[in-house]
Amino acid sequence: xxxxxxxxxxxxxxxxxxxxxxxxxxxxxxxxxxxxxxxxxxxxxxxxxxxxxxxxxxxxxxxxxxxxxxxxxxxxxxxxxxxxxxxxxxxxxxxxxxxxxxxxxxxxxxxxxxxxxxxxxxxxxxxxxxxxxxxxxxxxxxxxxxxxxxxxxxxxxxxxxxxxxxxxxxxxxxxxxxxxxxxxxxxxxxxxxxxxxxxxxxxxxxxxxxxxxxxxxxxxxxxxxxxxxxxxxxxxxxxxxxxxxxxxxxxxxxxxxxxxxxxxxxxxxxxxxxxxxxxxxxxxxxxxxxxxxxxxxxxxxxxxxxxxxxxxxxxxxxxxxxxxxxxxxxxxxxxxxxxxxxxxxxxxxxxxxxxxxxxxxxxxxxxxxxxxxxxxxxxxxxxxxxxxxxxxxxxxxxxxxxxxxxxxxxxxxxxxxxxxxxxxxxxxxxxxxxxxxxxxxxxxxxxxxxxxxxxxxxxxxxxxxxxxxxxxxxxxxxxxxxxxxxxxxxxxxxxxxxxxxxxxxxxx
Numbered sequence: 297x298x299x300x301x302x303x304x305x306x307x308x309x310x311x312x313x314x315x316x317x318x319x320x321x322x323x324x325x326x327x328x329x330x331x332x333x334x335x336x337x338x339x340x341x342x343x344x345x346x347x348x349x350x351x352x353x354x355x356x357x358x359x360x361x362x363x364x365x366x367x368x369x370x371x372x373x374x375x376x377x378x379x380x381x382x383x384x385x386x387x388x389x390x391x392x393x394x395x396x397x398x399x400x401x402x403x404x405x406x407x408x409x410x411x412x413x414x415x416x417x418x419x420x421x422x423x424x425x426x427x428x429x430x431x432x433x434x435x436x437x438x439x440x441x442x443x444x445x446x447x448x449x450x451x452x453x454x455x456x457x458x459x460x461x462x463x464x465x466x467x468x469x470x471x472x473x474x475x476x477x478x479x480x481x482x483x484x485x486x487x488x489x490x491x492x493x494x495x496x497x498x499x500x501x502x503x504x505x506x507x508x509x510x511x512x513x514x515x516x517x518x519x520x521x522x523x524x525x526x527x528x529x530x531x532x533x534x535x536x537x538x539x540x541x542x543x544x545x546x547x548x549x550x551x552x553x554x555x556x557x558x559x560x561x562x563x564x565x566x567x568x569x570x571x572x573x574x575x576x577x578x579x580x581x582x583x584x585x586x587x588x589x590x591x592x593x594x595x596x597x598x599x600x601x602x603x604x605x606x607x608x609x610x611x612x613x614x615x616x617x618x619x620x621x622x623x624x625x626x627x628x629x630x631x632x633x634x635x636x637x638x639x640x641x642x643x644x645x646x647x648x649x650x651x652x653x654x655x656x657x658x659x660x661x662x663x664x665x666x667x668x669x670x671x672x673x674x675x676x677x678x679x680x681x682x683x684x685x686x687x688x689x690x691x692x693x694x695x696x697x698x699x700x701x702x703x704x705x706x707x708x709x710x711x712x713x714x715x716x717x718x719x720x721x722x723x724x725x726x727x728x729x730x731x732x733x734x735x736x737x738x739x740x741x742x743x744x745x746x747x748x749x750x751x752x753x754x755x756x757x758x759x760x761x762x763x764x765x766x767x768x769x770x771x772x773x774x775x776x777x778x779x780x781x782x783x784x785x786x787x788x789x790x791x792x793x794x795x796x797x798x799x800x801x802x803x804x
Contacts, residue, residue: 322527322557322561323487328520330482331518333516334374384502384624415598421439441479449516451469496549538573539574646670680719744796
């Protein structure tokens with residue numbers, strides 16, 4: 297937690313001031329349960345469309361409404377997505393798994409139970425590796441990723457904070473009921489709100505890269521709960537955890553976890569005891585609030601679903617899916633930072649746009665100079681793309697043309713001003729960087745004799761500036777360099793021009 301000023305969470309006489317020293321006394325222990333809607337054509341157990349939005353209760357059928365006599369049929373694409381997701385994180389894919397019934401009542405659950413997985417999930421174990429904004433890296437073990445169906449959606453009319461009141465009316469939309477949902481359950485390996493967000497960002501990036509989900513939190517296709525507890529720093533026993541729900545953005549996740557950590561520290565320091573419960577997150581108030589006591593596994597009365605046969609996954613099936621895996625966002629980040637030497641911020645910018653990252657990789661393969669290439673891609677090329685509203689990959693500048701431009705700049709065939717002009721022409725017209733340089737006469741003059749002649753002319757035309765430099769006003773060197781560039785119509789090699797100026801100004 298990054299609190300630097302004292303924090304008070306209540307107004308009673310027993311207030312505990314949460315100073316940085318007190319916060320440092322405790323270590324947060326955090327586990328994440330992340331629910332991700334899978335990107336399939338149809339729902340998990342029926343043929344209804346799996347699509348966001350639409351008129352309420354129009355994407356439904358007897359199966360997803362749980363009408364008598366309707367029988368579920370598993371979605372093979374969803375099962376394959378699950379295997380692909382598990383393999384991306386190094387999970388084990390057991391040869392046998394099954395569906396269970398998880399029994400509990402909510403108004404937006406048509407069956408009064410949820411088809412889920414309990415003791416025999418599709419994937420077991422695995423590790424999520426992530427990075428933070430400051431470049432630090434971490435990892436969190438996965439307990440499992442299991443497959444289930446989503447619920448419908450309740451809307452509480454008249455509620456301002458998501459909680460029910462006497463004046464609240466509730467409406468239920470079953471369009472989402474039965475949408476394939478995977479739940480990623482982590483081990484309690486996370487130690488800060490920042491790490492929790494980094495973990496979730498890596499999950500989202502990876503699922504998007506794999507094509508298994510669009511992970512849009514604003515549409516509910518990525519939802520997460522955080523299990524938070526505290527313990528004295530250095531202790532090995534876990535404290536009592538509270539589960540936080542209703543977090544609908546990464547910002548909410550960070551704020552909710554930090555608020556809950558502070559609340560639990562205050563409870564303990566005040567002589568109280570943290571109880572195991574489910575707490576909701578109030579975005580407006582910036583605090584969590586108690587909702588209900590936390591259920592245990594036995595409360596759900598899991599048992600195998602009698603309408604669904606067990607799932608057998610062969611070694612050939614696993615090998616086939618494994619062959620479709622691509623480089624994960626974390627692997628790409630490590631390659632950019634460790635192999636190419638790109639800084640964390642720019643590496644993250646590339647990783648967060650996998651289309652741009654693929655375009656960049658093609659350009660680097662041709663230029664063999666990652667740092668010079670990324671400077672163009674996230675600099676002037678990104679500016680041109682933003683100004684025109686066109687993605688770099690859809691523009692007229694090809695990776696090969698940019699690589700050619702990188703080569704021209706690195707060999708000093710053109711200077712930075714000329715490179716900018718060439719890039720703008722490439723963006724407008726496409727074509728070859730070399731051809732534009734030749735056509736527009738943009739080649740940089742690096743011949744020592746030619747540049748020296750221009751330097752002599754500039755020095756002769758500015759005797760007072762020369763005297764000022766020799767009197768100690770060395771800042772006028774910039775003026776003289778600019779004068780050389782102007783006299784050469786921007787073609788002189790600026791580094792060579794400045795070296796010659798220093799040499800001649802110091803020799804007399």
